[in-house]
Amino acid sequence: MFKNKLGKELSLRDYQKNIKRRVFDAWRNHACVMVQMPTGTGKTHLLASVIYDLLSAEPEQCVWIIAHRRELVEQIENTVARYGIRKENGQVRAMSIQWLSRHWNDIHNAPALIVIDEAHHALAESYKELWARYPHAKKLGMTATPCRLNRKGFTDLFDTLVTSDSIADFISEGWLSVFDYASIKPDSDDQKLIDSLSKRSWDGDFQIKEMNAVLNKRPTIERLYESVRHYADGKKGIVYAISIGHARNIASYYSKHGMNAVAIDSKTPASRRKQFVEDFKQGRIQILVNVDVFSEGFDCPDIEFVQMARPTLSLAKYLQQVGRGLRKSKGKEYCMLIDNVGLYRMFGLPIANRDWQAMFEGRLAGKGHTHCIETGYYCAAGNLTANDTIRPNDTLELVMTHDRLPNYLTCVKDCLENRPNHETLNVFKDRTSGLYGLKHGNKITALPQYVSVFDTDDGFAAVRFKNWSVGIVNETGEIKMQLGRFKKLKFLKDKLLAVTDNRGKMSYIDLRSGKSYKQRPKVQIFGKVQMLEVDGICYSRTKILYKKESNMSLQQVCQHGFCLRFYDFLTIPQCRQVDKEDDTSGYDSVCLLADDYETYYHFCGMLPDGSIIVEDHEGKYYLVKEGEGKQYIAREKPQTEEENFDVVIPRLKVEAAQRASQRKNIEKREKIQRRKERLNRIQHAEPFKSGLKWGLKQGDKVIVPPVYRNLQTPVGNYCAFEGNPRQWGVIMLDGKVVVEARYINVEIKENGTARLTIIPGKTKTVKLQ
Known part of the structure; x- marks a missing residue:
């Protein structure tokens, strides 16, 4: 605990004290220490405390704080000044690396400590010069994201990494805000546009010029606006845009449709930018649309939503953006994260587990991959989706809600x-x-x-043995693959291995199947099954290989979650069929199973509960249930009655029908219970008007979007709505229509009935659901 210049005692939080202790411990053995702390957890307050302790022990020392942008320098100075350390004292200097690079010879006092803010930028040449000029100074790097797109680590500059708790831990402990997360659907128009992006910039991210050409268009901006109106109407937030033109077009469209929005970019004059920020903080501006201006260091805790309108492959950019909304603030229930560019499918949720040490060392890139949420590093919401709040034609889906988040975090923590x-x-x-x-x-x-x-990678190592051959071993040293003499091995994403021979020529090995490819295979994902595409041919990832031309028609491929089927309409079935009346039973069908890397199978049919029957190449039949693998049930040449296909299948059909019926009843009860709980939560919903349309709100949260001509005050769980002029019906508070809008008047009673006027003088009373 220490005091500011006014004598007021200031104390760090327990986790900040812990990290500070670990920093000083690390300095006993290492001169250069990097600290990782999530956005919003008080990195600047921590470094102020570290500086305070250092200067208290050695008052004559000089400390430098280096930032990569001039906007951050003033913010750092203001925070440090709160602890009685002002720049006028001369002991602490905050400066941008750009200014310092131009004034090396104008500074004569060597620093005892150099603090690097947003240290993930420290790989630039100007920072290397700083290390070279002041080799004896202690270094402290502060960042939320110690990672780079190019997989280049930080060990050339920093000796060790001190990591804090995860974002999930900080949310669980109440230090960061809970959130709702809405992401575009995988089959949406916007996702298809993003999938089409093929060009890359110098740093490996999407090329801005191509992104701007593809996404800076009126229909896309209209969808951005609709997303904010649906999920964050009236809330205060930040939008991350692609380019200056994109930001200005978004701000202009939002403003024309009733949202107080302004655009800020590198060309905005400093004085005007400062005024915009102050107006935003004071609530005079509702939405700031920016281009990489507020990705780092921007502190405004009462931000209620963050909209991502800029695609990126950078994990650092993603976490810096969503982190702007995760600071806690009085009266802020949660933050709404609106992902209009599919970052969730590249990086998972902000709470995903990250291997910062591997990224710090350069063993793992801080890079996203389209269409892939890796279980090793990322965690999806799975069955916790909340699509019941979304209309069928919406392009976004809720993948997490703030009320479900605590239970989800507990489940993830238990799993880890x-x-x-x-x-x-x-x-x-x-x-x-x-x-x-x-x-x-x-x-x-x-x-x-x-x-x-x-x-x-993942418990395996690529090694060179004493005889100079190379191979793959597991963590205990057991040899899993021997490869002969090669110059270099490198693990790639998706269990691929890059192999460089002594002439420098590279080839690729599928670690699942052991097959070698001259070109790097492209991973094709079909539900939970992967294939590799090379030269127009798709190969299975099984030891007994199956291959198929990649230009297959949709009629030839069937995804079934845990299995993938390929039809051959010119070949009769190669195995017995479960149901000969099935439309597909007259064709041969090859089947690949999720997490089965031994062989491919012939498909025999599906049972009523969704499980399937398959046959391998030895004439053995298996029952396959999702998540349970395969179970041997019969063989082509049975030795006992229990192995006879014709005896086993009728019994399995009956058992599967019973399981399907039980599951259907359970799902029905659970659905009714979920709906009942949701209706109880929104019983105080009230009508609100947006433009010419009416919807339902509870507090600031939109329950039913404004799509109706008129709404009456709700009665119980029901509300009368007017669709077209003098055409009234009834909806439940969650938007479900229970009475179609074709009556000239509707009167809802407290007893759960409604009096419907068909024509003047003619009415009928119906019992609502």
């Missing part, structure tokens, strides 16, 4: 804690022999026995 060996596999060198071994944390799992270790 119960998952064995989820620590990163590390390499160590034996100084005596010069050989390398493997370890988890401080536990050695494989003794030093390798000439070199090229790479590690």
